[in-house]
Amino acid sequence: MTAQKVLITGLNGFTAPHVAVQFLNNGWTVRGTVRSTTKKEAVLKLPTLAKWANQGKLEVVIVEDFLTSDWTEALKGVDAVVLVATPFDMTLTTYEAFARPAIEGTKRVLEAAAKASSIKAIGYVSSATTLMDYFHPLSSYGGRVVTKDDWLSWTEEDASKEGFASPQWYCISKKCTELAARETKEKTGAAWALSTYVPPGIYGPVEQVDDVKAFTTQFGSDLSTTSLYTALCSGEDTPLPYDANAQYVDVRDLAAAIYSGITKQATGRYITAGDQITWQKFVNIARKLRPDLSKFIPKGNLRGAEAVPEGAYTYDTSSSQVELGINYRSLEDTVRDTIARFEELGVYKAK
Numbered sequence: 001m002t003a004q005k006v007l008i009t010g011l012n013g014f015t016a017p018h019v020a021v022q023f024l025n026n027g028w029t030v031r032g033t034v035r036s037t038t039k040k041e042a043v044l045k046l047p048t049l050a051k052w053a054n055q056g057k058l059e060v061v062i063v064e065d066f067l068t069s070d071w072t073e074a075l076k077g078v079d080a081v082v083l084v085a086t087p088f089d090m091t092l093t094t095y096e097a098f099a100r101p102a103i104e105g106t107k108r109v110l111e112a113a114a115k116a117s118s119i120k121a122i123g124y125v126s127s128a129t130t131l132m133d134y135f136h137p138l139s140s141y142g143g144r145v146v147t148k149d150d151w152l153s154w155t156e157e158d159a160s161k162e163g164f165a166s167p168q169w170y171c172i173s174k175k176c177t178e179l180a181a182r183e184t185k186e187k188t189g190a191a192w193a194l195s196t197y198v199p200p201g202i203y204g205p206v207e208q209v210d211d212v213k214a215f216t217t218q219f220g221s222d223l224s225t226t227s228l229y230t231a232l233c234s235g236e237d238t239p240l241p242y243d244a245n246a247q248y249v250d251v252r253d254l255a256a257a258i259y260s261g262i263t264k265q266a267t268g269r270y271i272t273a274g275d276q277i278t279w280q281k282f283v284n285i286a287r288k289l290r291p292d293l294s295k296f297i298p299k300g301n302l303r304g305a306e307a308v309p310e311g312a313y314t315y316d317t318s319s320s321q322v323e324l325g326i327n328y329r330s331l332e333d334t335v336r337d338t339i340a341r342f343e344e345l346g347v348y349k350a351k
Contacts, residue, residue, distance in 0.1 A: 003057070005029045006262065007078045009109075010085025011060060012039045014224045015125065017048055017207040018255040019082055024052050026259065033063040033074060033085070048207045066105025071112035080192075080262045081113055081122045083181075086174070092166055095159035099173040103180050110181060114188035121193045121265045122185075123258050126178040128200040128245075128271070128315075129171035138246050139309040147316045148198070148269045151175065193265040197258055199272045200315070201244065203228055204251035204334050205341035212346045224251070228338055231282055231298060233347050238298045240279040246312040247273040250329040260324040273315040274328030281306035285335045293339065296348055 006023050010016045011032030020030045030052070034040050040060045044053050052058035063069045066085075075081070083106060092098055106124070113119050128134075131150045152175045158164060159172050178196055185194045202224050209215070215229055227241045249272045257272045280300045287297050320326045342348065 003027055003029045004079040005031060005077060006080045006082060007031045007033070007074060008082045008084060009033045009063075011049075012043050012208055013084060014206070014208055014222045015202060015251055015254065016082075016084040017043075017046065018204070018251045019084060019258055020052075020058065021048060021207075022252075022255040022259040024057060026263075029057045030059075031074065031078060032058065032060050034060060035062065035064050037062060042210075043208075046207065046210050066101055066108065071109055075113055075116045075119070077118055078116070079118055079120055081109070081119060082258055082262065083109065083122070083124045086125070086127075086177075092169070095156070095164075095169040095172070098166070098169040099156070099159075099176060102173045102177045106177050107180050107184050110184040110190070111188060113192065114185075114190035117191075119190075119192045121195070121262045123262050124178065124181045124194065124196045125254075125258070126196050126198045126269075127171075127174045128198055128273070130175040130178055130198060131271075132313075134171075134244065135168070137309075138243060138313075139311040141311055141313040143311055144313045145316055146271070146313050148271050148319060193267045195261040195266040196269045197254065197261070197272050198269060199249045199254050200246075201227070201248040201277065202251050202254060203248050203277075203338065205337050206345070207341070209345065215347065227279075229342075229347075231279055232286055232335075232339055233296050233342055234298060236295055236297065236299050240283065240298055240300045243278050245277055246308045247275065247315055248277040248331075248334075249274050250334045253326055253328050257320050257324050257326050260326065264324070266323065268319055268323060270320040270324060271315045271317050272320050272326070273317050275331040275334075276308045277331055278306055278308055281331065282335060285332050286339060289332070289336055290339055293348060 006028055008016050008020055012034045023030055040062055043060050049058055061074050063074055086102055130152050131146050132152055154172050159169055206225050230241055253274055254272050283298050283300050284306050287294050
């Protein structure tokens with residue numbers, strides 16, 4: 001019996017390698033996309049992926065531009081697609097720069113996928129920024145329970161208002177891209193099932209990097225890696241990252257949710273969120289687990305509260321737990337495994 005094949009976009013990002021491994025470990029073959037030969041070569045060298053490539057179970061193809069490239073060959077013969085890649089560049093100076101590649105690029109992929117008879121399921125990785133306005137203190141939400149039926153109220157018309165810049169543009173573009181994915185499926189009459197995954201901050205072992213030098217040359221290339229490196233490797237006196245999330249998701253749990261949704265040919269919208277998080281709690285756990293590495297791990301405010309403030313929102317994740325069977329990891333598990341990965345990379349020895 002021929003193994004099923006999945007196409008995963010953005011294989012050089014933080015999340016996609018974990019998604020790939022989830023499918024590979026379950027007997028699928030994987031075709032991943034990147035945007036350049038340099039990125040292709042780097043991905044194929046990653047230990048977590050190289051063994052699969054050597055076995056002929058992983059291939060990497062170059063799709064230079066989501067807006068202009070032909071997706072026919074990339075989609076040929078695949079049983080499923082997971083759209084992970086998304087523009088994330090806070091130096092962009094217009095909403096159009098955020099929105100057009102994300103929205104129109106996603107529509108083009110799905111329009112091409114609608115013509116591919118082999119595809120049975122597509123998963124789109126959205127963001128919790130599509131659920132509501134997060135630009136307020138965590139304590140100001142009145143203990144609100146956020147559900148999969150919630151949507152950010154901002155529209156594309158709001159993007160041009162005073163006070164709206166790259167952080168707000170990103171949120172609006174993610175909302176509009178998720179809605180565009182739904183609309184494209186309906187418009188094309190595609191037979192495949194469409195599921196969407198809505199994570200808050202995504203943390204866990206950093207697998208898209210295999211060279212400690214990358215943390216100096218590529219630092220800041222994605223928010224997850226930047227935050228984790230700051231919280232675990234930057235030194236005792238380094239300020240902690242800003243507490244933008246009341247909950248987070250371990251990247252491996254997100255990958256498991258996506259795999260489950262694809263194999264079940266799910267059609268829902270799934271909030272994927274696990275334990276509560278503050279960066280003070282994060283570093284306190286890290287320093288307790290690994291006192292031998294304390295000089296690398298920020299102290300933060302040792303007298304400061306580590307609990308999420310009263311009044312913070314919580315997520316209703318019942319759909320992902322009941323329908324997809326996800327049991328979320330604890331923050332302690334995530335911290336422990338992320339430190340272990342930084343050790344493997346030699347980050348602490350290099351300092």
